[in-house]
Amino acid sequence: MKKLLFIAASLALLIPVAALFAAGTQESGGAAASAEIAVIVKTGNSSFWQNVQTGCFDAQKELKALTPKLSVTFLGAQSESNVNEEINIVESAIDRSVKAIVLAPSDVTALVPVVKKAKDAGIPVVVIDSLLLGDKSNYVSFLATNNDAAGRACAKALIDLVKAKTGKDEGKIAVMSYVAGVGSEIGRVGGFKDYIAKNSKLEIVTTQDSNADMPTALNQTTNVLAANTDLVGIFGANEPTAIGMGRAISQAGLSGKIVAIGFDGNSVLQGFIKDGTLQAIAVQSSYNMGYMGVKTAYDAAIAKKKVPAEVDTGFIIVTKDNIDSTPAKNVLY
Amino acid sequence: MIDTTTKRADGHGLEVTARSGRSGKALDKMITFGAVIVLFAVFSITAKNFFTMRSILTLALQTSTTTLMGIGVTFAIITGGIDLSIGSVIALSGTVAVMSAIAGVPIWISMLIGLLVGVACGLANGLLITRLKLPPFIATLGMMMVARGIALTITNANAWPAPESFGALGNNTIFRIGSQFPGISYPVLIMIAVAFIFHFILKRTRIGRYTYAVGSNEEAARLSGIKVHRVKIVNYVFCALLAGLVGIILASRMVTSQPNSAIGYELNAIAAAVIGGKSLMGGVGTVGGTVIGSFIIGILTVGLTMQGANYFMQQIVIGLVVIGAVAFDQLRSRK
Numbered sequence: 030m031k032k033l034l035f036i037a038a039s040l041a042l043l044i045p046v047a048a049l050f051a052a053g054t055q056e057s058g059g060a061a062a063s064a065e066i067a068v069i070v071k072t073g074n075s076s077f078w079q080n081v082q083t084g085c086f087d088a089q090k091e092l093k094a095l096t097p098k099l100s101v102t103f104l105g106a107q108s109e110s111n112v113n114e115e116i117n118i119v120e121s122a123i124d125r126s127v128k129a130i131v132l133a134p135s136d137v138t139a140l141v142p143v144v145k146k147a148k149d150a151g152i153p154v155v156v157i158d159s160l161l162l163g164d165k166s167n168y169v170s171f172l173a174t175n176n177d178a179a180g181r182a183c184a185k186a187l188i189d190l191v192k193a194k195t196g197k198d199e200g201k202i203a204v205m206s207y208v209a210g211v212g213s214e215i216g217r218v219g220g221f222k223d224y225i226a227k228n229s230k231l232e233i234v235t236t237q238d239s240n241a242d243m244p245t246a247l248n249q250t251t252n253v254l255a256a257n258t259d260l261v262g263i264f265g266a267n268e269p270t271a272i273g274m275g276r277a278i279s280q281a282g283l284s285g286k287i288v289a290i291g292f293d294g295n296s297v298l299q300g301f302i303k304d305g306t307l308q309a310i311a312v313q314s315s316y317n318m319g320y321m322g323v324k325t326a327y328d329a330a331i332a333k334k335k336v337p338a339e340v341d342t343g344f345i346i347v348t349k350d351n352i353d354s355t356p357a358k359n360v361l362y
Numbered sequence: 363m364i365d366t367t368t369k370r371a372d373g374h375g376l377e378v379t380a381r382s383g384r385s386g387k388a389l390d391k392m393i394t395f396g397a398v399i400v401l402f403a404v405f406s407i408t409a410k411n412f413f414t415m416r417s418i419l420t421l422a423l424q425t426s427t428t429t430l431m432g433i434g435v436t437f438a439i440i441t442g443g444i445d446l447s448i449g450s451v452i453a454l455s456g457t458v459a460v461m462s463a464i465a466g467v468p469i470w471i472s473m474l475i476g477l478l479v480g481v482a483c484g485l486a487n488g489l490l491i492t493r494l495k496l497p498p499f500i501a502t503l504g505m506m507m508v509a510r511g512i513a514l515t516i517t518n519a520n521a522w523p524a525p526e527s528f529g530a531l532g533n534n535t536i537f538r539i540g541s542q543f544p545g546i547s548y549p550v551l552i553m554i555a556v557a558f559i560f561h562f563i564l565k566r567t568r569i570g571r572y573t574y575a576v577g578s579n580e581e582a583a584r585l586s587g588i589k590v591h592r593v594k595i596v597n598y599v600f601c602a603l604l605a606g607l608v609g610i611i612l613a614s615r616m617v618t619s620q621p622n623s624a625i626g627y628e629l630n631a632i633a634a635a636v637i638g639g640k641s642l643m644g645g646v647g648t649v650g651g652t653v654i655g656s657f658i659i660g661i662l663t664v665g666l667t668m669q670g671a672n673y674f675m676q677q678i679v680i681g682l683v684v685i686g687a688v689a690f691d692q693l694r695s696r697k
Binding site for chain 2: 073074075076078079108209234235236237238239240241242243244247248249251252253255256257258268269272273276280295296297300
């Protein structure tokens with residue numbers, strides 16, 4: 030009896046909470062509406078993707094004036110490495126016959142079959158952020174930071190700063206990467222390494238993958254700095270990795286003593302630029318990816334316009350000198 | 363009256379553990395400890411700068427979090443349970459502490475709040491397992507998702523910078539002597555203190571003896587008058603309390619709240635406990651074994667990183683060590 034009461038009480042507590050959540054998703058989602066654009070990203074769990082979401086909902090606000098029935102849903106997997114979950118989310122979007130899908134694929138090949146399935150079902154797919162391999166006709170448009178170009182720009186910034194500091198372009202550097210093998214990483218870290226190899230005598234002594242986990246990046250950087258006391262430069266290739274790297278550098282008392290370049294631009298990284306722990310960060314316009322992604326999907330699916338096959342959403346190298354300028358402020362979050 | 367019956371249960375519980383261990387308990391300890399020494403020697407020779415005072419202190423600092431989690435999960439494992447919510451509880455208590463500090467709560471009180479959040483998660487786990495009779499795997503799996511979700515909600519999935527003084531616990535050291543000796547980090551001292559306290563609890567107090575008894579034979583423990591539910595709840599609270607402590611230490615080391623951090627850390631903790639000689643069947647295990655297990659993982663991780671080996675290689679090596687350690691244990695106990 031006591032147990033039954035307990036169960037009843039806990040259910041009674043749970044139901045209103047669940048109802049509240051359901052109401053919440055209805056408000057922002059409205060999956061039942063007839064003109065749905067589904068935005069499916071790698072994960073909802075980071076400020077980068079939150080910024081993409083802001084862009085999506087701003088586009089929705091503008092487009093609602095043209096198509097009142099329009100609704101934009103924003104979905105993502107638990108974590109960036111959870112590829113299967115993302116595939117399931119895309120499949121369920123196809124099943125409820127959305128008008129268009131905006132997709133940030135978490136794997137370059139794994140999402141190809143399901144994107145083809147969407148195309149066969151007559152649903153145009155706009156790919157954002159990360160590369161998708163396979164037949165290019167499977168999707169209508171690809172909007173992303175040119176990660177290869179951004180990686181090269183980071184490499185150039187690192188070489189220039191090392192030169193300015195030591196007068197020559199040689200010495201040891203380390204690459205702190207995140208999840209090996211995703212499209213953005215292949216372009217970004219690949220471009221970085223290629224530029225370094227072709228344009229300097231710098232030697233990459235190690236490449237570590239933090240799994241996009243900040244404490245792991247902190248520990249790895251601490252160990253790399255300890256093992257290589259003669260390191261002249263280091264590159265942290267995404268947001269949590271660059272933050273962990275920055276903490277390790279400042280805790281080792283090396284702020285400003287080695288050249289450190291980060292990627293992405295939340296408030297913690299901006300702090301590192303201001304206090305001189307990091308010399309430069311490459312900031313992508315994640316807002317633009319969401320905003321332009323939804324607009325492109327709308328053009329292709331609802332306005333039936335022709336859309337460009339590839340759009341560069343842009344990035345900017347932010348340093349202490351330009352951090353307060355308007356172009357930098359537009360991309361920082 | 364209760365005392366006499368429990369003593370019998372203790373005798374029974376201890377007998378069970380002793381039988382599987384006595385054959386070579388001292389020898390086993392020597393072997394695992396020997397493995398630590400050998401690993402240490404190998405990396406000292408092969409990895410540059412590994413054998414320096416600074417690196418050894420860094421190793422202790424980086425291993426302290428695995429050790430604390432491992433000690434916590436040891437309690438859950440001895441009772442035959444498991445705690446999958448450790449990583450999420452780390453993230454939740456860390457973010458709650460940082461967000462409180464940002465809101466203007468004094469640093470040490472905000473850290474206390476973080477710890478209490480951990481305790482609350484453990485209490486919920488314990489109640490779900492004992493009152494609602496949920497299998498520990500399911501109850502803590504649910505908690506894993508709920509705690510992560512709350513951490514993401516209160517931070518809006520953002521990394522928030524904490525006030526600078528929040529970083530003192532994780533980054534300051536004592537006994538620093540100029541540039542010769544960089545000092546011992548607070549987390550290392552916390553690890554040592556916690557290891558001694560929980561070793562004492564497990565070996566010298568009634569709750570410790572009951573923990574072994576419940577893990578060896580729950581029904582026998584119940585029949586001899588042990589309040590099995592209460593023992594289990596206390597064990598899950600211990601586990602979550604230490605996870606909360608790790609959350610605060612990590613948040614302090616980052617000086618940042620990171621709702622996405624520590625995903626899957628419970629598996630490191632379980633690996634440390636298993637290498638240190640726990641059986642997932644329950645009834646067996648010591649705090650000392652877990653500390654050694656954590657240091658085996660820690661030395662491998664730090665050593666391989668300093669050698670320049672990548673993350674994939676580290677995963678392969680640590681995975682093989684987990685399998686090897688347990689296989690070795692099985693072979694020994696079969697004799």
